[in-house]
Amino acid sequence: xxxxxxxxxxxxxxxxxxxxxxxxxxxxxxxxxxxxxxxxxxxxxxxxxxxxxxxxxxxxxxxxxxxxxxxxxxxxxxxxxxxxxxxxxxxxxxxxxxxxxxxxxxxxxxxxxxxxxxxxxxxxxxxxxxxxxxxxxxxxxxxxxxxxxxxxxxxxxxxxxxxx
Numbered sequence: 001x002x003x004x005x006x007x008x009x010x011x012x013x014x015x016x017x018x019x020x021x022x023x024x025x026x027x028x029x030x031x032x033x034x035x036x037x038x039x040x041x042x043x044x045x046x047x048x049x050x051x052x053x054x055x056x057x058x059x060x061x062x063x064x065x066x067x068x069x070x071x072x073x074x075x076x077x078x079x080x081x082x083x084x085x086x087x088x089x090x091x092x093x094x095x096x097x098x099x100x101x102x103x104x105x106x107x108x109x110x111x112x113x114x115x116x117x118x119x120x121x122x123x124x125x126x127x128x129x130x131x132x133x134x135x136x137x138x139x140x141x142x143x144x145x146x147x148x149x150x151x152x153x154x155x156x157x158x159x160x161x162x163x164x
Contacts, residue, residue, distance in 0.1 A: 022104050023091035032107050033092070040088030043115045044081055053080040082108070082115045 018027055021034040028034050033041065047059040049066040051074060056064065083089050095101040096108065112120075 022095065022101075022107055023088065025091075031103070037088060037091075042084040042086065042088075043111070044083060045115050051076075051078060053078070078119065080115075080119045082111045 019029070019031045020026065021028050021032075021037055023033055023037040026034050032038075044053065044055055047056045047064075048054055049056070049069055050063040051065055051069040054066040054068070056066075085093060092104060092107075096104045
């Protein structure tokens with residue numbers, strides 16, 4: 001019975017606020033990207049630097065590092081991006097980053113599941129990195145409070161605890 005209520009609520013929400021592509025804002029059947037934008041996204045799934053994740057053109061055996069990380073070891077152990085930042089991904093990334101489009105977080109969490117699952121296997125904890133305290137101060141209270149809640153899908157599919 002609860003599933004029917006969710007379906008009705010979702011249908012009503014879609015009627016009032018039709019789902020739009022995360023990037024170009026055209027109408028879509030399901031929340032996410034339209035086919036055109038999806039086909040242009042480049043997910044970073046191949047070989048890369050063991051530290052910063054810089055993509056390598058060729059797969060090599062073992063743990064390999066890029067020249068920048070070999071020259072100056074970063075202060076972190078591992079960093080990963082889920083997609084390239086280019087014309088096709090820019091709209092969704094900037095909407096999330098600057099327009100407080102927290103409705104996009106579940107989509108990014110699913111993408112993290114697609115490309116970042118191997119990176120998360122060694123993780124003990126998911127910690128969303130907050131904005132600088134002055135930027136957080138400028139945001140509405142509801143946005144600040146909902147950031148942690150919106151990263152729960154990543155914690156749920158990975159079975160890794162979320163600390164906020």
